[in-house]
Amino acid sequence: MHEITLRLDDPPEVVNAGFAIHGLSTLEDHFRLPDLWQFHLYQYEAELEVDGSRHHIKPGRVSLIPADTDVHYRYRGRSEHFYVHFRPSARGTPHTLPLIQNSGSAGPALAEMLRQAVTAGADSPANASAEVWAALWRTVRLRPSAPGGGEHPAVAAAIAYIEQRLPRPMTVPDVAGAVGISHNHLTRLFKEATGSTLVAYMRHRRMVRAGHLLRESTLSIPAVAASVGIPDLQAFNKACHREFGASPRAVRASAEP
Numbered sequence: 629m630h631e632i633t634l635r636l637d638d639p640p641e642v643v644n645a646g647f648a649i650h651g652l653s654t655l656e657d658h659f660r661l662p663d664l665w666q667f668h669l670y671q672y673e674a675e676l677e678v679d680g681s682r683h684h685i686k687p688g689r690v691s692l693i694p695a696d697t698d699v700h701y702r703y704r705g706r707s708e709h710f711y712v713h714f715r716p717s718a719r720g721t722p723h724t725l726p727l728i729q730n731s732g733s734a735g736p737a738l739a740e741m742l743r744q745a746v747t748a749g750a751d752s753p754a755n756a757s758a759e760v761w762a763a764l765w766r767t768v769r770l771r772p773s774a775p776g777g778g779e780h781p782a783v784a785a786a787i788a789y790i791e792q793r794l795p796r797p798m799t800v801p802d803v804a805g806a807v808g809i810s811h812n813h814l815t816r817l818f819k820e821a822t823g824s825t826l827v828a829y830m831r832h833r834r835m836v837r838a839g840h841l842l843r844e845s846t847l848s849i850p851a852v853a854a855s856v857g858i859p860d861l862q863a864f865n866k867a868c869h870r871e872f873g874a875s876p877r878a879v880r881a882s883a884e885p
Contacts, residue, residue: 629679632692632727636768637720639761640665642753645712645745651703658700666693667712667764669731669738675702676728683728688735690767691728710742712760723768733784734770738763782807782814783821790826794834795857800826834858835871842876843883849876 643664650657651674667690674685677700678693685691693699695715701707731738741763748755785807790798803826804811818826834856841852853864853876868876 629681629697629727630683631724632694633722633724634692634764634768635717635720635722636761636764638717639757640717640764641715642745642749642756642760643713643715645742645749645756645760646710647708647746648711649706649708650701651705651707655703655705656701657703658698660696660698661713662696663715664713665695665716666691666699667714667760667767668693669710669735669742670707671709672707673704674707676700677702678727681727685728686730688731689728690731690735690738690770692725692764692767693727710739710746712742712745712763714760716764725768725770729767729770731767731770733781734766738766741766780817780821782809783817786814786818786826787829790830790833794830794837795855797857798830831867832871835867838864838868838876839872839879842880849880852876 651672669688669690670685671687672685673687676683676685676691677698679698683691741759745756745759745763748759786803789803789806800815801811804814807814809817815826818824818829822829824832838852838856838858841847841855842849845852847855849864850859850861853859853861858864858867865875868874868879872879874882
């Protein structure tokens, strides 16, 4: 087994979450959870066999193992990881992803989500479920195309930089400088990872936010334009036509009852 399919339209039912230590009394564990999925974020190196397929565990890798699946761990000594035992949603869009992959730059965020889930599990199951749900979505969105699996750190950093600064003027060299690589290298990595150019991504994300504000708020059109980093109304009008096929006023009118 090398890939799994998971549905996430509803939050998972978290049955147990914790921080486990293995490899102390025995260097092998062989077991299955008949009714529960397993979600792990590893902090060690080991070998994992799942229904006969072998995988190499390294620090920062994350795995999702379906219920009623044989697992065989071979440790190299003290081995620590976060784990969650859960029942996933049975409805919604299926997401196919590797059974085990590198969390890359998302690793610290995943660790914090799972840490919060473990803390909340004792007295707030709903909170624990919310944290695990967010961690599962983050795992589904890891991009396995980068070397070693997972989203390239520079791409993740570029997306984070752009999302946090959409209202501000930005150029590709600005983004590249912020993530510490040349703009040519970032342009290539970004295109490989997302299928989009950096300029197209910034333009699209600005207009997604603009469309939301036009449809869902009474904020003035000039204020909407400024809030997404396109203060020039003529440029904003052109961007709306390019993204939505309509003027800002028409986009707003289309949402009115």
